[in-house]
Amino acid sequence: MNSERITEMPSKYRHVEKMSTVEVLSNINMEDGTVADSIKQHIPQIGNLVNIIKEKLLAGGRLFYIGAGTSGRLGVLDASECPPTFGVSSDVVIGIMAGGDEALRFGFEDAEDSEDMGWADLNRYEPTVNDVVIGIAASGSTPYVIGALKQAQKRGIVTGSIVCNIESPISEFADFPIEVVVGPEFITGSTRMKSGTAQKLILNMISTATMIGIGRVQDNKMVNMQISNQKLIDRGTKMLMEKAGIQDYEKAKAMLIAYGSVQEALKITQKL
Template sequence: MDYTKITESPSNYDNLEQMDTHTILESINKEDQKIAEAVAKVIPQISKLVDMTAERFLKGGRLFYIGAGTSGRLGILDASEIPPTYGLPHDRVVGLIAGGDVAIRKSVEHAEDDPKQAWKDLMKYNIDSNDVLVGIAASGTTPYVLGGIADAKENGILTSGVTNNPGSPLATGSDIPIEINVGPEFLTGSTRMKSGTSQKLALNMITTSLMIKIGRVKGNKMVNMQLSNTKLVDRGTRYIVEELGLDYDAAGKALKKYGSVKNAIEALK
C-alpha cells in the first residue's frame, strides 16, 4: 500500500546538538503549535465516532482502546480517568497495551509484533457487537493494533483508528479513521512528541464529549465524580452551594448523605 510515512519523515530542524537550550525549546514549541490545528481538521470524524459510541454506550456497550508503547499508555491514561471523573465502573472504558500492564512502565520487546494478541486480550472482556474498539498507532502499522481492528470488524464491532499517517493500514482498515497529520517530529521519528500529544487531545475529546452525551455532566460540572479525596469533596460541596444556594456546611452534609453531587441536587431541588 502506497502512503507517505509522515511520522518517519526528517525533522524540519537539523544539527540539534548545536542549538542552545532556548532555541531547542522555542523550536519544539513552534512545532507544538501545529497540533491543535491538525486535530481541528478531524473533528468531523471524531464527532461521528462519539455519536455512534454514545448510541452503543446507552445500551450498555463499552469503549476499548488498544495500542503499543506511547499510544497504548495514552489509551490507558484516558480510560483510567473515567471512574474518578465521571463515576462510571472501571470496565466501561478500557485501555489495553501490547505486552500487558508491565508495558505501562517498561518496554516489552516485540510485544507489538503479534497481530493475534490484541483479540486474545479483548476476549478476556467478552467484547461484542455492542462495544466500540479504537486502535491507536502513530505509524498506523502496528501489528498488535491492526490485528485487533481486523478481528473486531470480523465480529461486527465498530472500529476506529487514531493515526498520524493518513492512508496508513490502520486508517484504511478502520470504520472511522481519525488521521491526524501533525507533520514531521522535531526529533525525527520521536512520535511521543507531536503525534502523542495529538492522540492525547483526540482521546480527551472523545471521552469528554461521550460523557456529556450520556448524561454524566450537568451544566459544566463533574456531578458524578468519585469523592475520593479532600479536594474532590470540597469541589463537590462548592458545586452544591452554587446550584442550590446552601451554605457550605449544609452542602457538605448533603453531599455526604447522598453520595454524589448529582444525587444531592436531585434530592434537594
C-alpha cells in the same frame, strides 16, 4: 494503502545538539503549536465516532482503546481518568496496551509485533456488537492494533482509529478512521512528541464529548466525579451549594458524602 510514513520522515531541524537550550525548547514549542490546527479539520470525523460511542454506551456497551508503546499508554491514561472524573464504572471505558500493565512503566516495544496477541488481549473482555474498539497507533501500521481491529470488525463490532499517517493499514479495519497528519517530529521518528500530543488531544475530545452526551456533566461541572479526597469533597460541596441553593457548607458537605456525588445529592434536594 500508502506505504509512506510521514511520522518517520526526517526532522527539518538539523544538528539539534548544537542548539542552545532555549532554541531547543522554542523549536519544540513551535512544532507543538501546529498540532491543534491539524486536528481541527478532522472534527467532523471525530464527531461521527463520538456519536456512535454515545449510542453504544447508552445501550449498555463499552468503549475500548487498544495500542502499543506511547499510543497504548495514552489510551490507558484516558480510560483510567473516566471513573474519577465522570463517575462511570471502570468497565465502561477500558484501555488495553501491548505488554500489559507492566508495559505502562517499562518499555516492551516488541510486544506490538503480534497481530494474534492484539485480538487475544481484547477478546479476554468478550467484546460484543454493543461495544466500540478504537485502535491508537501513530504509525498506523502496528500489528498488535491491526489484529485487534481486524477481528473486531469481522464480528460486527464498531471500530475506530487514531493515527498520524494517511491511508494507513490500520484505517483499512476502522469504520471511523481519524488520520491526523502532524508532520515529521522534532527528533526524527520520536512519535511521543507531536503525534502523541495529537492522540492525547483527540482522546480528551472523545471521552469528554461522550461523557457530556451520556449525561455525566451538567452545565460545565463534573457532577458525577468521585469524591475521593478533600480537594474533591470541597469542590463538590461548593458545587452542590451553588446548584441547590444551600447556604450551609457543612450541611452541603454532609449531603454530598451521604449520597456519593453532586448529581445524586441534587436528585434528593429536588424531591424535598
